[in-house]
Amino acid sequence: MSTIKIAFVGDICPGGVLHGSPLTCISKEVVDYLKKFDLRLANLESAIGEGFSFDQDKMRNPKWCNIIYSKNEDVQRLKEIGIDIVSLANNHVTDLGFEGLIHTIQVLDQNNILHFGAGRNNSEADEPVVMNLKGKRFAFLGFYDTEVAPHPATEDSWGVSTSDNLIKRIKKAK
Numbered sequence: 709m710s711t712i713k714i715a716f717v718g719d720i721c722p723g724g725v726l727h728g729s730p731l732t733c734i735s736k737e738v739v740d741y742l743k744k745f746d747l748r749l750a751n752l753e754s755a756i757g758e759g760f761s762f763d764q765d766k767m768r769n770p771k772w773c774n775i776i777y778s779k780n781e782d783v784q785r786l787k788e789i790g791i792d793i794v795s796l797a798n799n800h801v802t803d804l805g806f807e808g809l810i811h812t813i814q815v816l817d818q819n820n821i822l823h824f825g826a827g828r829n830n831s832e833a834d835e836p837v838v839m840n841l842k843g844k845r846f847a848f849l850g851f852y853d854t855e856v857a858p859h860p861a862t863e864d865s866w867g868v869s870t871s872d873n874l875i876k877r878i879k880k881a882k
Contacts, residue, residue, distance in 0.1 A: 710842050715745040719753040719798075722785035723778025734789060742790050746841055749848065750786070752794035752801065752823070754778045757811040760804035765859070772858045776800040777808070783819050793837055797825030797850030797868045802859040806866050825850025826861065826868045833861035833869035836881045847881035849874075 742748055755777040766772045777800075786794070794816065802809050809826060816823045827833040836847040852868045854860065859867035 712747075712842050712844060713745045715742055715748045717742070717748060717750045717791070720750040720786070720791070720794075721752075721754040721776060721778060721800075722782040723754060723756075724776070734785075739789055745790075747793065748789070748791050749793045749795070750791050751798055751850075752786075752796055752812075752816075753798055754800050755802065755804040755808045755812050756780060756783055756815045757804050757808045760808040760811065763802055763805045763808075763859070766803065769858070772799065775803045777803055780815060783815050783821070786821060787819060791821060793822040793824070793848060795825045795848075795850035796823050796827075797833075797852045799852070799856075799858050799868075801826050802867060809866060822848075824848055824869075825852075826866075828861075828866050830861040830863055830867075830869065833867065834873075834877055836877075838881065849877055849881060851877075 753776065757777060758779050762775050801812060813823060822837045824835065824837045825833060836849045838845065838847045850869055851871045851874060854870040854872050857868055857870050860870045861867035
């Protein structure tokens with residue numbers, strides 16, 4: 709049986725101080741190391757887009773009013789380091805509101821980066837990424853703590869997947 713190597717790289721924001729900088733700000737050693745894995749998964753800790761309004765619900769709440777987003781071209785940074793899949797179940801993917809979330813998903817789709825953990829409603833947000841790798845089937849799910857999610861997805865509302873019904877979702881993916 710062949711070994712499957714998956715890198716879980718944690719939070720990543722391709723913009724911010726990295727915007728417009730050359731790839732050399734990420735060491736060649738790190739890039740080379742990540743390329744040794746069969747699959748690279750990260751938590752995309754930002755929305756992607758330009759010209760969208762900041763999420764007003766978040767701006768009114770002092771606990772959540774920090775806004776993090778990356779510009780459209782910054783998605784190339786994810787591709788340069790080989791990120792294959794991102795979780796969107798976090799407190800910053802909705803920072804540019806509904807339109808920004810939909811735009812983020814579209815940019816990821818256009819760049820062949822798989823995603824899970826947020827969407828137009830809870831059905832879409834709860835949908836796992838399911839894939840076969842070296843003859844093994846994997847399902848990736850993402851969720852945010854139900855009690856503190858800034859924008860929990862519901863049947864009728866966009867947002868992030870929450871920990872409600874987590875066991876049921878795992879069983880369904882299995």
